[in-house]
Amino acid sequence: xxxxxxxxxxxxxxxxxxxxxxxxxxxxxxxxxxxxxxxxxxxxxxxxxxxxxxxxxxxxxxxxxxxxxxxxxxxxxxxxxxxxxxxxxxxxxxxxxxxxxxxxxxxxxxxxxxxxxxxxxxxxxxxxxxxxxxxxxxxxxxxxxxxxxxxxxxxxxxxxxxxxxxxxxxxxxxxxxxxxxxxxxxxxxxxxxxxxxxxxxxxxxxxxxxxxxxxxxxxxxxxxxxxxxxxxxxxxxxxxxxxxxxxxxxxxxxxxxxxxxxxxxxxxxxxxxxxxxxxxxxxxxxxxxxxxxxxxxxxxxxxxxxxxxxxxxxxxxxxxxxxxxxxxxxxxxxxxxxxxxxxxxxxxxxxxxxxxxxxxxxxxxxxxxxxxxxxxxxxxxxxxxxxxxxxxxxxxxxxxxxxxxxxxxxxxxxxxxxxxxxxxxxxxxxxxxxxxxxxxxxxxxxxxxxxxxxxxxxxxxxxxxxxxxxxxxxxxxxxxxxxxxxxxxxxxxxxxxx
Numbered sequence: 431x432x433x434x435x436x437x438x439x440x441x442x443x444x445x446x447x448x449x450x451x452x453x454x455x456x457x458x459x460x461x462x463x464x465x466x467x468x469x470x471x472x473x474x475x476x477x478x479x480x481x482x483x484x485x486x487x488x489x490x491x492x493x494x495x496x497x498x499x500x501x502x503x504x505x506x507x508x509x510x511x512x513x514x515x516x517x518x519x520x521x522x523x524x525x526x527x528x529x530x531x532x533x534x535x536x537x538x539x540x541x542x543x544x545x546x547x548x549x550x551x552x553x554x555x556x557x558x559x560x561x562x563x564x565x566x567x568x569x570x571x572x573x574x575x576x577x578x579x580x581x582x583x584x585x586x587x588x589x590x591x592x593x594x595x596x597x598x599x600x601x602x603x604x605x606x607x608x609x610x611x612x613x614x615x616x617x618x619x620x621x622x623x624x625x626x627x628x629x630x631x632x633x634x635x636x637x638x639x640x641x642x643x644x645x646x647x648x649x650x651x652x653x654x655x656x657x658x659x660x661x662x663x664x665x666x667x668x669x670x671x672x673x674x675x676x677x678x679x680x681x682x683x684x685x686x687x688x689x690x691x692x693x694x695x696x697x698x699x700x701x702x703x704x705x706x707x708x709x710x711x712x713x714x715x716x717x718x719x720x721x722x723x724x725x726x727x728x729x730x731x732x733x734x735x736x737x738x739x740x741x742x743x744x745x746x747x748x749x750x751x752x753x754x755x756x757x758x759x760x761x762x763x764x765x766x767x768x769x770x771x772x773x774x775x776x777x778x779x780x781x782x783x784x785x786x787x788x789x790x791x792x793x794x795x796x797x798x799x800x801x802x803x804x805x806x807x808x809x810x811x812x813x814x815x816x817x818x819x820x821x822x823x824x825x826x827x828x829x830x831x832x833x834x835x836x837x838x839x840x841x842x843x844x845x846x847x848x849x850x851x852x853x854x855x856x857x858x859x860x861x862x863x864x865x866x867x868x869x870x871x872x873x874x875x876x877x878x879x880x881x882x883x884x885x886x887x888x889x890x891x892x893x894x895x896x897x898x899x900x901x902x903x904x905x906x907x908x909x910x911x912x913x914x915x916x917x918x919x920x921x922x923x924x925x926x927x928x
Contacts, residue, residue, distance in 0.1 A: 451512045454572045458505020458520035461572070464565025465498030465527055471638070472556030473538070485558050490534060494562050497527045501569050517572065524569025531563040557641035560680040564636070567684070610699035610750040616900065617761050620748045621703075623892055624741065625693025628706065631883050632687035639880050640679045646672030648880070652718055655725035660715075667716040685709060703745045710742035717882075727791045730783040730839070731870035732801060733885045740889035743775060747896040760897045773846055776897060780843035780859070784836045798828035802870065808878045820869045838862065846897065856894040863890030 469491045472482025485491025501523045508516035538555055613621065639645065650668035653661035671678050689709060692702025714720060714736055721728060721736030728734035751764035762772035791797060803821040806814035824831055838858065845855020867873060867887020874884035 450575050452509050454517055454520070454575045455505045455507075455509020457572050457575075458508060458516075458569055459502050460505075461520070461524060461565045461569035462498045462500070462502025462505055464568065465501060465562045466495050466565075467498075468531075468558045468560070468562025468565060469495035469498060471558030471561055473534075473558040474553050475556045476553045482556055485562070490530075491558075494527065494531065497523055497530075498562070498565065501527070501565075505569075505572075520569050521573035524566045524572070527566035528563060528570055531559055531566055535559050535563065555676050557636075557638060557676060560641070560676050561636060564680060564684060564687075568687075608699075608701040609697040611696055613699070613748075613750050616895070616898075617748055617751070617764075620744065620761065620892060620896055621693050621699060624706070624744055624748065625690045625702070627741070627884065627888070627892075628686050628690030628693065630690075632683045632685075632690060634876070634881055634883065635679060635683035635686060637879055640683075640882075641676050643672060643675065644880070645675055645679060649717055652722070654719075655722070655727065656719050657724055660719060660724065664716055664719055700750065703749055706745040707742045710738045710745070714739045714742075723786075726789055728786050728789075729792045729798075729801065729870075730786055730886070731798070731835075731866050732805075733866075733871050733887075734786055735779075735782065735886075737874075737883045737886045737889050740886060740893060743779075744889065744892055744896060746775075747772060747893075760899050762896045765896075772897070776846045777843050779893075780839050784839035784843065787832045787839065788836045793829050793832040795826045795828050798831060799824045799826070805870070805872050808880075809872055809875070810877055813872050813877070816869065817872065849899070852897070852899055856898055859894045860891050863887045863894070866890075 469485045471484060473485040473491065474483045475481065476483075486495055501520050504516045504519040504523065507513075508520065535555075538559065542553060542555060610621070634640075646668050649671055650665055653664040653668075656664070685705075686709070689702050689705050692698035692705065695702075718736045718738060719725075721734050721739060723735055746767050747762040747765040749766045751761075760772075762776075763769035765772060767775060786792065799821045802817050802824065806817040809817065839862075842855045842859050842862070845851040845858070864887060867885065871885040871887055872878075874887070875881045876884065
């Protein structure tokens with residue numbers, strides 16, 4: 431008898447971390463572009479911001495611009511060809527630019543404190559240096575992205591096994607609390623989508639308007655109509671931001687960019703989701719006044735209860751689950767809230783919409799028309815035309831429209847309770863979110879230069895996707911199993927005689 435030795439099936443080797451080459455390269459290009467843009471933005475402003483002095487007028491600004499170009503070119507080379515030299519050039523260049531910009535900020539702050547005179551003519555810091563510092567920090571952070579392990583040089587002493595084991599235990603302990611290495615498919619897609627929204631928020635936070643006094647005034651306006659216990663902390667936050675809008679706004683932007691980047695990087699997904707929940711709740715209170723829910727004028731058509739609270743809800747729903755197959759209940763039932771908790775959240779959200787739309791101030795005959803017509807201010811011509819057309823179509827029939835919407839919201843809320851009506855209810859929710867995003871929210875006012883988020887429309891679409899029922903993995907029928915077993919037996923041939 432001839433015996434054949436077969437090797438046991440081996441598990442596929444993990445894919446090298448080459449995909450991080452592109453991520454590090456793109457981050458380097460973006461970082462270089464930020465540093466270059468910061469050099470051309472005003473470093474000093476006078477006459478309440480009417481006159482700005484860009485950094486490139488001086489030698490320090492030209493140095494920052496040259497470093498930005500160098501980092502961007504190195505990042506592009508690393509994205510195309512890879513290599514450790516270009517990666518280290520991006521990281522070291524970012525570290526040098528970060529230190530240089532920090533030194534310039536300290537010098538600028540000391541200079542501004544020594545100046546006196548009229549507050550209208552008094553010089554103040556501009557956003558340029560802060561934007562450059564943010565780009566330098568991003569370039570420096572690329573050094574901490576994963577890189578393919580290189581073979582040690584010949585004759586190099588091996589690292590002690592004890593230290594390797596200790597480092598592995600520490601690394602595994604940290605990853606167990608911060609990483610999500612198992613989520614795939616729709617769950618991972620929603621995590622990435624939420625991360626992209628956070629990155630968009632961080633970019634919007636870097637708009638020039640956010641570095642002026644207008645941002646603090648916008649925060650203070652959230653206290654209008656709110657009870658005193660809610661308005662007092664909002665006004666305190668507004669005064670705090672107005673005291674040093676440049677530094678605090680830069681910190682806000684970096685926090686949101688960090689949350690978005692963490693959701694895109696698997697080793698930090700859980701930490702980013704937790705940060706998303708905490709930051710969303712704080713912004714919802716201090717920045718949005720709980721979405722104006724207690725003012726009596728909040729309307730879901732214009733974005734109530736606020737997009738940022740939906741960030742927190744989506745983070746709870748897409749939290750890594752122990753089961754890879756969420757079944758027919760959708761991803762929401764496998765999140766932190768569970769099946770009952772997720773359904774209750776949906777009922778509260780859309781049932782709350784039905785209540786908000788029939789508030790006396792919202793359902794007044796001309797209220798909805800006036801709100802839509804007022805949205806045209808500051809918008810491009812084609813969006814303003816859409817607002818005026820929608821306002822004219824509603825006219826004085828605002829009460830009827832609000833009543834119809836209240837019925838629709840109630841149907842959407844109750845539709846999640848039965849499997850037959852779940853998909854139609856979710857499809858209606860997606861349609862309502864898209865219509866409101868266009869007609870009532872002006873695409874989140876992204877083209878006005880004052881938007882801080884895309885508003886609630888896109889978040890309602892992501893929320894419906896989290897609740898969408900997923901079919902369980904199909905199991906082979908018994909007939910197919912029998913036929914497969916018979917075919918295998920015929921190919922194996924008769925059993926050898928003993």
